[in-house]
Amino acid sequence: MGLNGRQTPVRLAIMVERKGNLVSWSYPYNPLTWTSLAIAVLTGFLGWYSWGRRREPGAEPFSIACGLATLWALASLMQSVSAEPSTRILWYGAKTALLLPIVCAVTAFVLLYADHGNLLTRMWFGRSFFRRWW
Numbered sequence: 001m002g003l004n005g006r007q008t009p010v011r012l013a014i015m016v017e018r019k020g021n022l023v024s025w026s027y028p029y030n031p032l033t034w035t036s037l038a039i040a041v042l043t044g045f046l047g048w049y050s051w052g053r054r055r056e057p058g059a060e061p062f063s064i065a066c067g068l069a070t071l072w073a074l075a076s077l078m079q080s081v082s083a084e085p086s087t088r089i090l091w092y093g094a095k096t097a098l099l100l101p102i103v104c105a106v107t108a109f110v111l112l113y114a115d116h117g118n119l120l121t122r123m124w125f126g127r128s129f130f131r132r133w134w
Contacts, residue, residue, distance in 0.1 A: 027081045036077035044070040058113035065105035072098045 047066030050059045072095055079091035111119050 027078070028083050030081050033077055033081055036073055036080065040070050040073035040077065043067075043073060057115065057117075058109045058111075061105045061108035061112060065102055065109055068098055068102045068105060072102060 043066045047063040047070065050056075050066065051063040053059050054063075075091050075095040075098065079088055079095060082088050082091060108120055111117060
């Protein structure tokens with residue numbers, strides 16, 4: 001706690017040089033960070049465990065989806081604890097960019113696990129996820 005009763009932000013060692021000024025990103029402590037961190041650790045462990053059992057049907061896309069979900073959870077954690085609006089926008093963009101690959105990997109996992117791997121073609125992914133809706 002700071003002198004005025006507010007939480008003091010933890011300064012990270014990340015420094016960005018802009019026009020001669022050093023700008024630091026501050027991340028104040030939030031008790032909800034432990035939940036997001038636990039989810040990131042859990043999905044990372046599931047991805048590592050399933051990668052060791054790649055011979056099972058759908059294990060490779062599941063481990064890829066878990067790895068991407070781990071990155072998404074970490075980006076969500078960083079967005080929720082960041083103090084500056086520009087930093088929140090940066091982490092929101094990183095989190096949003098991970099959504100489409102996660103959906104593709106989970107869809108591939110479901111189709112392979114249900115023994116419908118013949119539906120996984122480039123044409124199917126193109127029609128399903130990259131179609132423009134006018």
